[in-house]
Amino acid sequence: MDNRFxxxxxxxxxxxxxxxxxxxxxxxxxxxxxxxxxxxxVSAPGAVLYTGSVTLPDERQIDWQYxxxxxxxxxxDWAERASALAALGNPVRxxxxxxxxxxxxxxxxxxxxxxxxxxxxxxxxxxxxxxxGWLHSPSRGVFAVPPTRVVALLAIxxxxxx
Numbered sequence: 001m002d003n004r005f006x007x008x009x010x011x012x013x014x015x016x017x018x019x020x021x022x023x024x025x026x027x028x029x030x031x032x033x034x035x036x037x038x039x040x041x042v043s044a045p046g047a048v049l050y051t052g053s054v055t056l057p058d059e060r061q062i063d064w065q066y067x068x069x070x071x072x073x074x075x076x077d078w079a080e081r082a083s084a085l086a087a088l089g090n091p092v093r094x095x096x097x098x099x100x101x102x103x104x105x106x107x108x109x110x111x112x113x114x115x116x117x118x119x120x121x122x123x124x125x126x127x128x129x130x131x132x133g134w135l136h137s138p139s140r141g142v143f144a145v146p147p148t149r150v151v152a153l154l155a156i157x158x159x160x161x162x
Contacts, residue, residue, distance in 0.1 A: 038067075045070040052151035057102050064151035087132040088156065092116055093125045097134060097145060097153060105142045 038049050049067035056062065087093060095116060104110050107119050107126070116122055126143055129135040134153065135143050145153060 042069070048073055050151065050155040052154060054150055054154065056150070062147050062150045064148065066152070084132045084134070087128050087134055090125065093129055096122070096125055096129065100135065100143050101145055101150070105144060107141065
């Protein structure tokens, strides 16, 4: 009986901490290594940092880190970022980005993906993503997510998990 009670207490504590399933907690002292290092280097009011080491499906390795002081972020004109966020706010554009990161880099290849529409519709979305810096064209007719945007995009997607 005591074991069952202790187990229930543990489960309730875990639920109350509202840690999403699959996310590490502070039990392991190494879990917050990036946060701990940031705190050692930055004084109040702090900073926001995102970092990632990503091997893409085409075997490209992307290592990236970017940060800003809390003051810089809070004082910035957030409205200036609306169009970049809006470009991501469309299911077709998110699918395009995912498919491009998985190697479907031409309109011809993207036209084969179910639900993306006609080549004209695809070009429309590609232009918007390119205008906001989420895509670039390293050669004629080929699209890619710039290395400086890969980790940012993945960080945004992770931040949206519930």
